[in-house]
Amino acid sequence: MAVLLGKLYSEIGPKYQLKLIAGKEGIFNLVDWVQIVENSNLIPFQRQNELVISTGVANHDEEGLISFCKQLYDRNISGLIINIGPYIKNISPRIIQYCNKVGFPLFVLPWEVRLVDIMHDMGRSILKREQIEDNLSEAVQNAIFSPKEQDVYKKILARNGFGEETRYCLIALALQAGMKEKIEYYINLVTGKLIENLNRVNASFILFTRDKHIYMVSANYSEGEIDLIKQSLQKLQKTYSKQFQLNAVFSPRNLPVESLSDYYKRLNAMLKLAVGKNREMTEYDEEVIYKLILAVGSQNEIKDFHKNTYGRLAEYDKANHTNCCELLKQYFKMNGSIQKLADLNFVHRNTINYQLRKIEKICNINLENWEDRLKIHLSIFMDDLL
Template identity: 30%
Template sequence: MSVTVGKLFGNGAVLYQMKLLAGQKGLNNLVEWVHIIENDEVSQFLHGNEVVFTSGILNNNDNWLLEYAKKLCSVGTSAFVVNIGPYTKGIPQKVIEYCDSVNMPLYTIPWETRMVDVTRDICYRIMKSEETEASIASTIKNIIFKVGDLDTLISQMERYGYLRDSRFCFIAIAFENSQNKDKEYNMKKIKMYSEKIARSIHQLYISFAYNDCCILVLVDYSDYDIDNFVNTFLKNWDDDLWKIHIGISENLNDIRVQDENFNKALTAMKMAKKKGKKVRDYKKLDIYKLLLNSKDKQVLKEYYEDTIGKLEKYDEENNTDLTDFLYMYLKNNGSQSLVAEKQYIHRNTVNNQLKKIEKITGYNPLDLEEKLRFYLGFYIKDLL
């Protein structure tokens, strides 16, 4: 978790006599730490998402500050603060225009404001912000997993501005990076990326890790805001490098029912993985929702074993593909001619295969009611 540039320097004009000259669109950039760097070889000191202060001791030509700003941008700096004084007497217009173009906030502070005092204060505020975010994440997890007294936990959330009747939407993200298998690094990258988008929409946001998944909690976001978040996330994500599966819960009021809502996000994410989709919304799972809400899971398992399970067992023992054949038949609305065309086989062969399926399972794929039985069997298979 991080604090945004705008929140960090919201009262900077009063506290530090700061002036924002450029990059206002980058005020939602996240800040993890702060540095004073006078060396213009900045890349060796930074990891990204940092605020950099400089007095420009090495500022000895007209282009120095612009090149410095470009280097900061290239390593993902969140904001740039210049101490105006004997080394840097002013900010050239071309530097202001550049910072505006890349949405990197550019501030100035007067020489009388000591950079060490400002950075010490900022570091303290960043650490306090991280402590608060960690406490919020821990509390919402305790509510979800029913650890501790619920009323006490709800009171703790309300002290942080998360009211008991707020609307909560959970987003579960499963991910895989084809080039970097470091789970901690990948989790941090997704959290930072997600948080930057989320906080540009609304401030109430929580994230935590669960079973190698990143869980996001959007609080008091409208349905439109949630769609906006997901669309922005996918629009700017690197599909070539990352494999992503996202599950979205319902957007529900009342903090007391969020344990079920959390599980809906996980269910939708698992369905996205099984179906090879980037996103699945629990509200749009249709018949899966009915099956998922069945309290007797053994009944579903027995139903599957009595239909598709019999066919899969036969395929395994006889090296056949009747299960796939039946699925294609159902997907083509039970049209024998379409199946024959797509499989490059005679229609009589299709009919013979269907008779074989009936013999194995005891159900006739040509009968409407028993066709529905097979459909349900495939749906249940996806859940098991």
């Protein structure tokens, strides 16, 4: 993980008389590392989210420096620190205007400052922050995947300010991309944007990826922060709608840490529903029937129940190229009205009766019996979760 540029500036800046002179809109950029770059030819070799320092030895005139800034910005560099001295004595209004326009942070640093010192302190700050975030991420993942090891993960959480009273919200995200080979790129893109946006409101969160899904655990949150997450996801979906489809499921609020493991499994099942029905945002608590199914049965129990009911019909359709599953769903949508079902399919009601009797035989049910109807209807809902 990276450190917020604004936090790095407030922590290290005063010691070295570092001053932000333009591009304050980019102060929420993330910084992975700090590099000295003097030659524009080296910019393509820099990674995004790096903070660049330059003395201007190779780009000291206005045209060269503004071209340098543009190339850094296009490379998604987090910001530029210019070492004011013999090569660059001042920054022209034109360069300041450009950086303000695009939100590219531009800093100036006195020539007397030893670059090795400020780079050392910034690097140490980045590594320290990464260590804290790695520890928190490991603790949360232990709570999810090794819930019995409470003594281990609770100590780490408490050490970082997340005590027994802390409450959590778990969010699961899935990306569906036409170009499968770019899914990792899109996952990194989404995680980066989410981190940047949440840092703007000083939200406490832990983010990790697993099985090509993104998971976010928000701690001591406000509903405003949850709304911000939703807005960020909606904006990303709108911006990149041609590249990928984004689906998100939000857990109930105020979860104790001991509940994260159970809700991780439930949200994964609900995520399949969201992807299958192409729902951008799904609130777990609003899906009453689905959450009841997930609450009363384990995944294996749900699979066994489904296999012996609606699953039989799905297998029959697959083997015989029929459409019995869709007809049964229509039957429930029409509240069991044979005439409405016949009208919908442009067939005689006797044809519908014949097909329903066949369905009853395959599934070993009687649609006139309310318990059998409930059983098969629940199994249809389960199908969305498997």
